[in-house]
Amino acid sequence: MQLLPKLSVEKRLLPSRRLTVAAPFVSTLVALAISAAPIYQGGVNPLYGYYQLLYGALGNKLALTETFVMFAPLLFTGISVALAFTCKFWNIGAEGQLYAGGLFAAFFAVYATSIPSVVAIPVMTVIGFLGGAGWAAIPAILKVKLKVDEVVTTLLGNWVMYYAVSAILFGPWRNPVTGWPESPAIAESTVYPILVPGSRFHMGIVVGLIVAVAYYIIIKRTKWGFELLAIGGNQRGAFASGINVPRQIILAALVSGGIAGLAGVSQVAGIHFHMKTDLSPGFGYTGVVIAMVGGLNPLGVVLASFLMAVIVQGTQAMHRATGVPWALAEVIQGIILLCLLVGIFYTKFKVRRVK
Amino acid sequence: MALGPEDVTLITGILAMTFRMSVPLIYGTIGETFAEKSGILNLGIEGMMLMGASAGFLVGYGTGDLWLGVAAAALTGAALGLVMAFLTVSMGAQQHVTGLGLTIACAGLSFYIYRITISEVGGVPPHVEPFATIPIPFLSQIPILGDSLFNQHALVYLALVLVPVAAFILFKTKIGLSIRAVGENPQAAATAGLDVFKIRYLCLVVAGALSAIGGAWLSLAQSGMFLPGLTQGRGWVSIALVVFANWSPFRVLGGALLFGGIDALQLSLQGLGLRIPYQLFLMMPYVLTIVALVAVSRRARAPAALLLSYKRED
Numbered sequence: 001m002q003l004l005p006k007l008s009v010e011k012r013l014l015p016s017r018r019l020t021v022a023a024p025f026v027s028t029l030v031a032l033a034i035s036a037a038p039i040y041q042g043g044v045n046p047l048y049g050y051y052q053l054l055y056g057a058l059g060n061k062l063a064l065t066e067t068f069v070m071f072a073p074l075l076f077t078g079i080s081v082a083l084a085f086t087c088k089f090w091n092i093g094a095e096g097q098l099y100a101g102g103l104f105a106a107f108f109a110v111y112a113t114s115i116p117s118v119v120a121i122p123v124m125t126v127i128g129f130l131g132g133a134g135w136a137a138i139p140a141i142l143k144v145k146l147k148v149d150e151v152v153t154t155l156l157g158n159w160v161m162y163y164a165v166s167a168i169l170f171g172p173w174r175n176p177v178t179g180w181p182e183s184p185a186i187a188e189s190t191v192y193p194i195l196v197p198g199s200r201f202h203m204g205i206v207v208g209l210i211v212a213v214a215y216y217i218i219i220k221r222t223k224w225g226f227e228l229l230a231i232g233g234n235q236r237g238a239f240a241s242g243i244n245v246p247r248q249i250i251l252a253a254l255v256s257g258g259i260a261g262l263a264g265v266s267q268v269a270g271i272h273f274h275m276k277t278d279l280s281p282g283f284g285y286t287g288v289v290i291a292m293v294g295g296l297n298p299l300g301v302v303l304a305s306f307l308m309a310v311i312v313q314g315t316q317a318m319h320r321a322t323g324v325p326w327a328l329a330e331v332i333q334g335i336i337l338l339c340l341l342v343g344i345f346y347t348k349f350k351v352r353r354v355k
Numbered sequence: 356m357a358l359g360p361e362d363v364t365l366i367t368g369i370l371a372m373t374f375r376m377s378v379p380l381i382y383g384t385i386g387e388t389f390a391e392k393s394g395i396l397n398l399g400i401e402g403m404m405l406m407g408a409s410a411g412f413l414v415g416y417g418t419g420d421l422w423l424g425v426a427a428a429a430l431t432g433a434a435l436g437l438v439m440a441f442l443t444v445s446m447g448a449q450q451h452v453t454g455l456g457l458t459i460a461c462a463g464l465s466f467y468i469y470r471i472t473i474s475e476v477g478g479v480p481p482h483v484e485p486f487a488t489i490p491i492p493f494l495s496q497i498p499i500l501g502d503s504l505f506n507q508h509a510l511v512y513l514a515l516v517l518v519p520v521a522a523f524i525l526f527k528t529k530i531g532l533s534i535r536a537v538g539e540n541p542q543a544a545a546t547a548g549l550d551v552f553k554i555r556y557l558c559l560v561v562a563g564a565l566s567a568i569g570g571a572w573l574s575l576a577q578s579g580m581f582l583p584g585l586t587q588g589r590g591w592v593s594i595a596l597v598v599f600a601n602w603s604p605f606r607v608l609g610g611a612l613l614f615g616g617i618d619a620l621q622l623s624l625q626g627l628g629l630r631i632p633y634q635l636f637l638m639m640p641y642v643l644t645i646v647a648l649v650a651v652s653r654r655a656r657a658p659a660a661l662l663l664s665y666k667r668e669d
Binding site: 038041042043090092142146147148149151152153155156157159160163164166170171282285286288289292324325327328329330331332333334335338341342344345348 | 396398402438442446447448449451452453455456457458459460461462463464466467468470471583588591594595598632634635637638641642644645648649652657662
């Protein structure tokens, strides 16, 4: 009598395409089913809770525009991480690059009072991009030149940048008007215009979608994108076929950091109008979840960003309606990722029962 | 220059704080050393610490027995280590992504469970009477060092015992040799008859339990209460410290005292009202580690199979 069935694990020749597409959807459903347990423990009927979540994220115009406001930074960090992961540069530093982007953009935007919007907004956006790219340059160069593992350096860099921002905002740049640890207000000419009247739906959301299209074009239509995919698939093979691997990895890291920097710009210019110490509640880390759930695919990343925005925004609504702690949003996001990792296993391996 | 009584009090205070600040780092980092020596980078450590702090507090508060709290934390951490092992070892999932997912889920869950278990009355968070200090006879009479080192909580002493024990296990026992073999070259280790999966599972369970105890120390001994994000990134500091300490338990102790000392100094300077940005101290462990990584990059001594999955590579 055998207690556990014997299993054999066989590698599939190619990852199953059907399962690859199905995995994120199934993982999300399984994660929602698992998360029903803590909701039930919190004294709320999970079905009612999830109804509140969906209604609070999508139920009316205000809810929907707020979900889009949450969507913007997640889209930037999701694409940022996806681009880097495509060539296996494991950038876990989107959080720090976001802060760098916001800080640099604010350096310009606070003092751009006499510059018209048509000039100020693009310049600020580019400066923010360069800020994020610059912060990503350090781990990229260390990896390529000295073979220093980028997982650790990008991760630790987040905290270095966070404390640097905090030192600046608590020190020399503390808001002189309010005394809060935030920069002075940015010039009005640098504020991202509101696109849906009566809401906070700002230009940053459109910039995010443009970046998503650019990511699609890079990956599907350009030589550079093809080379990044080749490096991600087989670094030695890519090197042997004449691709300048170090150069392309550094370039990918810079662009990845820059896009994460745009998330910071978008938050500063779109909704806060100051550089703040709590600019991000972890968008950079959620970006990793999004990139994985989106399968590094441009459309997938857009959908996954929206899904995460719905979860974050909807959980806040569920919290207001039922009192369930909003920390549930993190629980659901984390469990989706963990379930997806199991799903990815099944796309690569066949598991059979052995008699 | 003679030391006045105020100076002695100040130095004793900073030293005592140094030891206390380094305790969660010692537990977390020794655990992480086991995981990484076996070839697994455990980025779930921050979440494991938070869950340990939460579970430890809830059980300690509920039962009134702090040691039961510590045991509950260790069990919770061990269970999370099993989850990490299942995904990274059995399923071959990417280690950094798995760890991050675990940390995100646990960061939320630790606060969620606390909040639905304890409904605060009047805005005052409940707290437990933290562990009492146990002065060690005779040794606690030594000036300065006696009051700071030999008049501490039991968990501080245990942390100091943990260091040589971990070093002994890793470098002087058969199981330690197996762990290092699996972390350096799992294929060769398997050929020699070692069960790579089992050893990595074991190390992650130990890593989870130890880091959760480090977290429980924060809620049960240091503050006597639980707050969201109470670890303040100490899990990430532990990741840094393993590298900084070159994967050696004794250097972990030195590094933990250094990082703990920086933290204690920062708090004391803030208390004295000196206008040095304390953030510069807080970023120091991370900067030092990156510098150390660069310094040793030419003769990298990380376990060779770190971050590589065994039998599951795509």
